[in-house]
Amino acid sequence: MATSGTYVTEVPLKGSAEKHYKRWRSENHLFPDAIGHHIQGVTIHDGEWDSHGAIKIWNYTCDGKPEVFKERREIDDENMAVTFRGLEGHVMEQLKVYDVIFQFIQKSPDDIICKITMIWEKQNDDMPEPSNYMKFVKSLAADMDDHVLKA
Template sequence: TRINDRLTWSGIVYLYEDGKPEFFKEKREIDDEKMTLTLRGLEGQAVERYKVYDVIYQFIPKSKEGCVCKITLIWEKRNENTPEPVNYMKFVKSLVADMDDHVLKGQNKA
């Protein structure tokens, strides 16, 4: 659904916590003007652990050939025993690395 300059949709992905697959239902919002992609956790193990679980990717152009991706992870623990989301952050960073590899391979074919 496109509202103004924002595109939103819901999807399901599978995260891996300590090598085990986890279900994660998310709402995605693309803001073309701000060059951001926001993922908001709706259901799954991450949402059971954290009251809030959002990931914001902001793409910042650095040259005609590339950009930098700033990742912001916003979370709120459900209780004091909930661990910091270190493994989730590793997963999020790996997604950016995979996207970068994919783009670079495409550029090398051109």
């Protein structure tokens, strides 16, 4: 069995957890305009923008390289959490399991955190741990903050 693990981090954000959650839950089509230095495109492969189980294809840049990621969306409205379950793409060449959970938690009237949990399992032990992808998804949440506040 190849190495597996879980990374967890928190990103401080401003405003309302509901607004941030809405952006990540159902407004992914706005990502290229908001954080185009990270996300160059998002398309629906199956389902609707805001539907549980929708499959989306992301074109993004990680570590200066263009990559593609196909994911199935899982939505948890009660906990304001969205899970991106990896299906195909560059990251899946290295990993058997790649699930990223973004949960938005209101800490005070003006402050929230985005708790990011990444669950992963390598294809084999020769592959590096995906710490670069954790850094990437953390920067997505942080960089989206200003755009959500202006919305």
